[in-house]
Every structure is written in structure tokens, then in C-alpha cells.
Amino acid sequence: MNYGEIPPTDQVWLAGYSAKNNNDFVAVPVQNITELSSGSNVEITGRWAFKVQSGAYDNCEKLHCTKKEVCVERSGFYGCACSRNHTRPRAETFDATEICESSSGSLSLSRCQLFEAGYPAELLHLNNHTCKGKIQGDQVVFGFDNDDNICGTILKHNETHIIYENAVQFFGKADTGLISRQKWLNMTFSCVYPLIQSISMPMAIEAKKGVVSKELSTEGSYEIYMLPFPQCFIHRTFFWKCHT
Known part of the structure; x- marks a missing residue:
């Protein structure tokens, strides 16, 4: 708190501050209002400094x-x-x-x-x-x-x-x-x-030393079942031939 020149008064005066509910009220230790501007507790005329202990602001x-x-x-x-x-x-x-x-x-x-x-x-x-x-x-x-x-x-x-x-x-x-x-x-x-997730892969799998990779979104232990399906095609001679 910094005080400039204050004229004398015969009215009731109070300088200081208080926290909520007046739990941490602090008053400037002077006897006369004019001492606010001429005195100090930090060696700077008119300045008064106090540390707030456990005040509402800090909390x-x-x-x-x-x-x-x-x-x-x-x-x-x-x-x-x-x-x-x-x-x-x-x-x-x-x-x-x-x-x-x-x-x-x-x-x-x-x-x-x-x-x-x-x-x-x-x-x-x-x-x-x-x-x-x-x-x-x-x-x-x-x-x-x-x-x-x-x-x-x-x-x-x-x-x-x-x-x-x-x-x-x-x-x-x-x-x-x-x-x-x-x-x-x-x-x-x-x-x-x-526990069981069915994952379909839109890709052809050839069993010729190939490696199939699929990233799963959930960590855990999985049992993998591979079920081969026959792929059939027709020759011009109308002879059916299937590979598994």
C-alpha cells in the first residue's frame, strides 16, 4: 500500500485490509493519519508492505x-x-x-x-x-x-x-x-x-511364402483361424478347375 500526502482529519479513520470474514485483518501501525504518508515499514516513505498469510487470494x-x-x-x-x-x-x-x-x-x-x-x-x-x-x-x-x-x-x-x-x-x-x-x-x-472379432481383409492371399499383416485396434491375446475358400474359374474348354 502506497500513501501520498493526507490532510489531518478529526473523523474516524482506518488503514489496512482484511480477508473474507475478517480472519486475516491487518492494520497499518500508526497513531495519526498523517503518518501514513510520512512513515514506512520498508524504508520507502509512504509505502507499507505486509505478507498475507493463508489468504483467500493465495488459496x-x-x-x-x-x-x-x-x-x-x-x-x-x-x-x-x-x-x-x-x-x-x-x-x-x-x-x-x-x-x-x-x-x-x-x-x-x-x-x-x-x-x-x-x-x-x-x-x-x-x-x-x-x-x-x-x-x-x-x-x-x-x-x-x-x-x-x-x-x-x-x-x-x-x-x-x-x-x-x-x-x-x-x-x-x-x-x-x-x-x-x-x-x-x-x-x-x-x-x-x-472376445471374438471377425476381421475381413479385402485382399487375395497366396500361400507362396507370403506374409499377411493386419493391425488390430485392441491389445490382447488372439486366436487366429484361417479358412481357405476354393477359387474356381472356367477354361474355354468348359473344364472346371479349382484351387484351395
């Missing part, structure tokens, strides 16, 4: 709320709530979007809808508690794959399909003042792939 800066969100404080806990013009689509599922690709899967949820329901993004996890969501814009994205991020994914199968299953969870183990110990969340999502 909100770390969250990087988007234009669709607004930083709010609830019971001493800061988070990104939905702004007034947010339409809150599919509120019953937190605007969930699921993506499956090969043996990996991801679930995207609305961060502000989660917070308004009492679930701060940083407290949620997959089956493996170390697998947290990643903030992408105003979404919290949880993902798993078959490489280094299995994240407690459960592999199931039936007679026709392979199923990769995981869940976004919270069971109220953290004492934040915002979430009660009885509150819990368990959103299961899965990726399903058929």
Missing part, C-alpha cells in the same frame, strides 16, 4: 478456476464452485463422460458439480488410493491403462466380452470441515470389448 490462485467456475470458501475449505451462468448438465452424474480405447479407460467429471455436492477433486481417487484425478480445464479426469497405471482395475470376462472395471471413490476419511465422515461416493465405470 484461489492455486485452484485455477475457469470462467465457468468461481472460487468459494465453505467451512474453511476453498474450491471451485459452479458460476451463476453454469447450466450444470447431467447433474445426477456430475456431467460424466467415459472414453475407452484399447485396454485403457477414463472418466471425466465436472469439478464444480463435485465440489457443490461436497466432493473436492483432490480427495477423490480410483480403486488404488494413489491414483488421483487430473484437472483438465473445469473437468477432473480419472484414467487407467495396462502399462504403469493399472490403478486397481478389475479384469472380468464372460462368454462373449472382456470387461475392465474401476471406480471413482471417496469414503469420508478426511476431516476437512466440508465433508462429513458419513459421506461417500462410488462411481463405477468400465470398458467392454468383445
Whole structure:
């Protein structure tokens, strides 16, 4: 804060600032209003500097709320709530979007809808508690794959399909003042792939030391069955000849 020349006054005056709810009120330590422009605590006349301890600004800066969100404080806990013009689509599922690709899967949820329901993004996890969501814009994205991020994914199968299953969870183990110990969340999502895939190749195959290559879109173990079909043609002598 920088103060220029201030004339004396007999009115009540106050110099300083306060955070929301006056939790971090700071006042300039002077006895007279004229000392604001003549004094200093940083050796520059008229300048007064103070460090904000755990202020609302610092907490909100770390969250990087988007234009669709607004930083709010609830019971001493800061988070990104939905702004007034947010339409809150599919509120019953937190605007969930699921993506499956090969043996990996991801679930995207609305961060502000989660917070308004009492679930701060940083407290949620997959089956493996170390697998947290990643903030992408105003979404919290949880993902798993078959490489280094299995994240407690459960592999199931039936007679026709392979199923990769995981869940976004919270069971109220953290004492934040915002979430009660009885509150819990368990959103299961899965990726399903058929066990048998029929692949046709629009090409002729000649069994003469040839190599046939076909790229598959899904990783996994495959059993290959090759069924040769007869190719028949007619000579001018009307003699049928078939090759298998």
C-alpha cells in the first residue's frame, strides 16, 4: 500500500485490509493519519508492505478456476464452485463422460458439480488410493491403462466380452470441515470389448511364402483361424478347375 500526502482529519479513520470474514485483518501501525504518508515499514516513505498469510487470494490462485467456475470458501475449505451462468448438465452424474480405447479407460467429471455436492477433486481417487484425478480445464479426469497405471482395475470376462472395471471413490476419511465422515461416493465405470472379432481383409492371399499383416485396434491375446475358400474359374474348354 502506497500513501501520498493526507490532510489531518478529526473523523474516524482506518488503514489496512482484511480477508473474507475478517480472519486475516491487518492494520497499518500508526497513531495519526498523517503518518501514513510520512512513515514506512520498508524504508520507502509512504509505502507499507505486509505478507498475507493463508489468504483467500493465495488459496484461489492455486485452484485455477475457469470462467465457468468461481472460487468459494465453505467451512474453511476453498474450491471451485459452479458460476451463476453454469447450466450444470447431467447433474445426477456430475456431467460424466467415459472414453475407452484399447485396454485403457477414463472418466471425466465436472469439478464444480463435485465440489457443490461436497466432493473436492483432490480427495477423490480410483480403486488404488494413489491414483488421483487430473484437472483438465473445469473437468477432473480419472484414467487407467495396462502399462504403469493399472490403478486397481478389475479384469472380468464372460462368454462373449472382456470387461475392465474401476471406480471413482471417496469414503469420508478426511476431516476437512466440508465433508462429513458419513459421506461417500462410488462411481463405477468400465470398458467392454468383445472376445471374438471377425476381421475381413479385402485382399487375395497366396500361400507362396507370403506374409499377411493386419493391425488390430485392441491389445490382447488372439486366436487366429484361417479358412481357405476354393477359387474356381472356367477354361474355354468348359473344364472346371479349382484351387484351395
